[in-house]
Amino acid sequence: MTIADSRLDQIAARFAELEARLASGTLDAEAFIAASRDYAELEPVAHTARDVRLLRDELASLAALDEPDADMRALAEEEMARIRAELPEAERRLALAMLPRDNADSHPAMLEIRAGTGGDEAALFAADLFRMYERYAAEQGWKVEVISANASDIGGFKEVIAHVAGQGVFAKLKYESGVHRVQRVPVTESGGRIHTSAATVAVLPEPDEVDVSIDDKDLKIDIYRASGAGGQHVNTTDSAVRITHLPTGIVVTQQDERSQHKNKAKAMQVLRTRLYDLRREQAQGAEAEARRAMVGSGDRSERIRTYNFPQGRVTDHRINLTLHRLPEILAGTGLGELIDALTAEDQAKRLAAMDS
Secondary structure, eight states: OOOOHHHHHHHHHHHHHHHHHHHHSOOOHHHHHHHHHHHHHHHHHHHHHHHHHHHHHHHHHHHTOOOOOHHHHHHHHHHHHHHHHHHHHHHHHHHHHHSOOOGGGGSOEEEEEEEOTTHHHHHHHHHHHHHHHHHHHHHHTOEEEEEEEEEOTTSOEEEEEEEEESTTHHHHHGGGOEEEEEEEOOTTOSSOOOEEEEEEEEEEEOOOTTTOOOOGGGEEEEEEOOOSSSOGGGGTOOOEEEEEETTTTEEEEEOSSSOHHHHHHHHHHHHHHHHHHHHHHHHTGGGHHHHHTSSOOOOTTSEEEEEETTTTEEEETTTTEEESOHHHHHTSTTHHHHHHHHHHHHHHHHHHHHHO
């Protein structure tokens, strides 16, 4: 994809304008924050555009040389060949930098994993997936906080919801939403037969406080006695909270904390995230068909990946990529290779869509 010189000039002019505004000392706090955010978003684009412009200018200067000396002409031709080889990659980097960005990419995320078909084995697989994301998050320097967990009797998770915070969380984890399938011999299987089980992963970007406004009159809040594992307080304290958002019918329950106040705060955090995700989907409705052609559409009913233990492989069905590195992927250290491949495929499709 070739970017016109006039577009490079526009990028440079806008970047210079933002630099001047930030250095002027005349902006109030709100305007300064807005300009700083615009500057940070434009900076990588402006630097890449500058590199492209320098290469183009240098190539044009060398091509215009009227050098009578044969040795100097040979040096100029050699330099022009080098630039012609470098320029396409620099232009590709610029095109990638200019792709429209999802405003939620820089947000923290709510990670929700639920056991699907397969009973106890599905719950164990859900726990395996959660540990995979925990370890990947640790490798990225992210912080994972469990919001709520519904454990199975043999150590798995029927459902687990966690908050993941750090740099670029949603940008990387958004490709994980969907149905994950496992093929293996369950620990509960005496006959050694391979079973297929599934778990559903949802990755929802967490909104900023200003992104989602919730009216108290739209909420129905029920307080009740918690049940299940969790200590003696579970059966003696009315601390569990169920919040129903009446306009949408979204229901969130929280009982993991001893304090009713803490349970309510965590439930509101999950509710706000689910409302933000719903509104994002509605806002992108007109682009739904185009997004379905892209990687990572976020459809949580779509089977996206199979983890085959007998063959030691992981296959991502969206990009037909199979890696025979199942232990490393489940350990978190190999997950980045899958995520990088999904990101590259998504970028390639979006670039192709811009060219067409």
